[in-house]
Amino acid sequence: MNTPVQKLLGRIEAKRDEVTALTQDLVRIPTVNPQGDAYEACAHFIGERLAKKGFAVEYVRALGAPGDSDSHPRTKVVARWHGQAPGECVHFNSHIDVVEAGSGWTYEPFGGQVANGRVYGRGTCDMKGGLASSIIACEALIESGLPIPGALEISGTVDEESGGFAGVGYLAERGYFSKPRVHHVIIPEPLGVDRICLGHRGVWWGEVETRGRIAHGSMPFLGDSAINHMSAFIHLLETQLQPRLQGRHTAEPVEPPGARVSTLNINSIHGGQVEQHYANDARGWPTAQTPAPVVAHSCRTVLDRRFIAEENLEAVKQEIIDMLDELKRTRPGFDYGIRDIMSFVPTATPKDAPVVDATARAIARVLGREPSYIASPGTYDQKHIVRTGKLQDCIAYGPGILDLAHQPDEYVGIQELVDSAKIMALASLDLTGWTSS
Numbered sequence: 001m002n003t004p005v006q007k008l009l010g011r012i013e014a015k016r017d018e019v020t021a022l023t024q025d026l027v028r029i030p031t032v033n034p035q036g037d038a039y040e041a042c043a044h045f046i047g048e049r050l051a052k053k054g055f056a057v058e059y060v061r062a063l064g065a066p067g068d069s070d071s072h073p074r075t076k077v078v079a080r081w082h083g084q085a086p087g088e089c090v091h092f093n094s095h096i097d098v099v100e101a102g103s104g105w106t107y108e109p110f111g112g113q114v115a116n117g118r119v120y121g122r123g124t125c126d127m128k129g130g131l132a133s134s135i136i137a138c139e140a141l142i143e144s145g146l147p148i149p150g151a152l153e154i155s156g157t158v159d160e161e162s163g164g165f166a167g168v169g170y171l172a173e174r175g176y177f178s179k180p181r182v183h184h185v186i187i188p189e190p191l192g193v194d195r196i197c198l199g200h201r202g203v204w205w206g207e208v209e210t211r212g213r214i215a216h217g218s219m220p221f222l223g224d225s226a227i228n229h230m231s232a233f234i235h236l237l238e239t240q241l242q243p244r245l246q247g248r249h250t251a252e253p254v255e256p257p258g259a260r261v262s263t264l265n266i267n268s269i270h271g272g273q274v275e276q277h278y279a280n281d282a283r284g285w286p287t288a289q290t291p292a293p294v295v296a297h298s299c300r301t302v303l304d305r306r307f308i309a310e311e312n313l314e315a316v317k318q319e320i321i322d323m324l325d326e327l328k329r330t331r332p333g334f335d336y337g338i339r340d341i342m343s344f345v346p347t348a349t350p351k352d353a354p355v356v357d358a359t360a361r362a363i364a365r366v367l368g369r370e371p372s373y374i375a376s377p378g379t380y381d382q383k384h385i386v387r388t389g390k391l392q393d394c395i396a397y398g399p400g401i402l403d404l405a406h407q408p409d410e411y412v413g414i415q416e417l418v419d420s421a422k423i424m425a426l427a428s429l430d431l432t433g434w435t436s437s
Ligand SMILES: [Zn+2]
Pocket: 095, 126, 127, 160, 189, 190, 380
C-alpha cells in the first residue's frame, strides 16, 4: 500500500541531491555577521526560489536599526503559501547570517564542498542546512498536491548571531510571529536530527566600568589605575562568583550537560588607550603610533552571565552589584558604574505543546526512535518569538551537530538533511490540520 504519507516521504527521499545543492548554494553566499554582508543577495535568492513555487514573498528591511545601512541593509525574507482551506500556519524560521570563518579550515569556508556524505562550509550546520531542509520540506508538501489546509511560511532572517534585534526581533514587533498570522514555529537550528529543543537558559549582558585618576605613566603613584581596580573585581569573579555558579544546577535538560549550571564569561575588557598593534622597524622604532603615557582612568568589561530557570534576573544582577559594593567599601579609591546591555529570561515550551508533540511523532515515524528533549545553553531567536510575539508554541529542531557550530570545517550530514526535511514535512501536515481521511 502506498499511502499519501509514504508517497510524500518518497518524494523527499528523491530530493537528496536537491537539498544538498540548495545547502551548497546558500553557503556560497557569504552572509558574514558582523558586518552583515550579502544579506540582501541571500534573502532574494530564497525569495525568488519560493516565489516560483507559489509563495507570496515579502522583503522586510529594518531601516535605521543598529547595523542597517545602504551598504549593509538588514533585509529579511518572509514567504507565505496559503493552503486550500482555513487552518493553522506553520512557520519555519532560519537565520541567514553566519559568523566569520576564522582559521584552521581544510575545506574552503564558503565553497560548499561535498565529501564523506557531508556538505562542508561556514553555515552548513548553523544553519543553512536547516534552512534548506525546511524549504525542501515545504516544496515537497506543495508538489504532493495534498489538500493541505492553513498556511506554510518560511523566513530567512538576519543578525541572529548578534541578538536578532534587526531580524526576528524586528518582525516580531510587527506581528509576523503572532496569532492569528502564525500558530506554530520551528526554528531549524542544528540541535540534531532526533532532538527537540524546548527553550534556552536566560542571559544578562552587562557592562561594568571601574574608574581611576589619570596621571603620568612614569609616575603611576600619582594616579589611580582603573585597570588595577578592574583586576581586583575580576579576581572576585574568578575566586568567588564562578565557583558559586558551578554549584547551581538546573533541572532543565540543557545540552551539553556542562551547561546545566549557571555560567559567567568575561566577553571583553578594555582599559587605557585605544589598542594598537605595535611592531618595530629595522631601526627598532615603533611602526604604529605609540601611546601617550597615562595611568588608565577608565576600564570597562562586558560580562555575559547565563542563568538557569531556577534563578531570576534581578538576583543575577544584584549578586554582581553586591560584589562591586563590597569592593567600594574595602578597596581605597574603588568606584564603578554598571549598565545593562541586554537580557532575556529563560524560556521552555511545554512538552505537550502541539509543535513538540507533532515533531516528536514525526521523528518516531521517520527515524524509528523516540526523540530526546533538550534545552539550549545560549539563546536564539525563540526569545523574540516568545517575548515579543507572545507565541509559546515554538521549538528549535533541525539537522546538524551543535558542537560544530562556529568551528572550522563545520559540516552537515546529507542524510540528516533528508531525514529532517521528512520530519518537518510530517510535522507540518499534522499542525496545519491535514487528515488522510
Ligand atoms: Zn544558529
